[in-house]
Amino acid sequence: MSTETKLERPQSLTTTAKTHIREAIVAGEFSFGSQLSESVLANRLGVSKTPVREALLQLKHEGLVDVQPQSGTFVFQPTDDQVREICRFREVIETAALRFAVLRDSAALVRRLEETLTADDEVGAAGGSAAENAATHPQNHHDAAFHGAILDCSGNPYLQASYRLISDKINALRSRLDKDDTKTDLCHQTHSTIVALIRGGDIAEASKELSIHIRSTEESYIRASQCARGDAASHIVRQRRAGASTDRRAP
Numbered sequence: 579m580s581t582e583t584k585l586e587r588p589q590s591l592t593t594t595a596k597t598h599i600r601e602a603i604v605a606g607e608f609s610f611g612s613q614l615s616e617s618v619l620a621n622r623l624g625v626s627k628t629p630v631r632e633a634l635l636q637l638k639h640e641g642l643v644d645v646q647p648q649s650g651t652f653v654f655q656p657t658d659d660q661v662r663e664i665c666r667f668r669e670v671i672e673t674a675a676l677r678f679a680v681l682r683d684s685a686a687l688v689r690r691l692e693e694t695l696t697a698d699d700e701v702g703a704a705g706g707s708a709a710e711n712a713a714t715h716p717q718n719h720h721d722a723a724f725h726g727a728i729l730d731c732s733g734n735p736y737l738q739a740s741y742r743l744i745s746d747k748i749n750a751l752r753s754r755l756d757k758d759d760t761k762t763d764l765c766h767q768t769h770s771t772i773v774a775l776i777r778g779g780d781i782a783e784a785s786k787e788l789s790i791h792i793r794s795t796e797e798s799y800i801r802a803s804q805c806a807r808g809d810a811a812s813h814i815v816r817q818r819r820a821g822a823s824t825d826r827r828a829p
């Protein structure tokens with residue numbers, strides 16, 4: 579084994595650990611505010627604590643975990659105000675990206691967005707109620723694909739980098755939406771309206787619809803984060819009553 583290969587290995591384990599922890603946070607497997615134990619995560623991933631520690635540090639810089647000295651490492655827990663700030667930031671970035679994408683290649687943007695709508699239709703055709711579909715999150719996936727396509731088509735790396743500051747947090751909030759949220763169908767309908775407006779050349783109205791759409795999700799996301807916070811708080815209380823050790827408190 580070459581020295582070069584040896585040097586690459588720890589980085590690869592850190593990346594793997596980071597991907598795994600990020601996905602578990604985004605998917606809701608690790609609740610908002612829940613404690614993350616290096617040793618539990620290391621056992622679960624079959625690695626030493628070093629890459630886990632490095633992965634947690636990197637996720638801290640991305641705002642997905644919160645390191646509290648003397649207390650431990652916790653999954654981020656957005657306040658109501660932070661959720662609002664995320665949504666307002668998102669509105670600014672996405673509407674700017676939409677304008678750039680139209681100027682760059684409007685037909686390509688429409689094609690990309692239509693692909694995500696077709697995927698939505700296929701989910702519906704595959705069977706299951708809206709609530710069942712929401713339970714397995716395919717609609718959430720397609721919602722992320724629709725909004726991500728606008729950023730991709732903008733062709734502006736600075737806007738794309740700005741969006742990445744919040745995209746995992748948006749996905750984390752999205753995956754915690756109420757399973758019976760009837761806005762799933764409405765979301766598909768709004769996406770179709772936005773695509774039709776772009777196709778028809780009414781970009782001002784398309785941008786307005788996109789703004790309204792993002793604002794309409796704000797209260798749903800706040801409710802989702804409040805429920806998730808409640809889950810985490812009751813989880814910690816249960817663990818403390820059970821006299822769990824620090825490691826056993828971790829997910």
Ligand SMILES: [Zn+2]
Nearest residue numbers: 721724765791
């Ligand atoms: Zn949407």
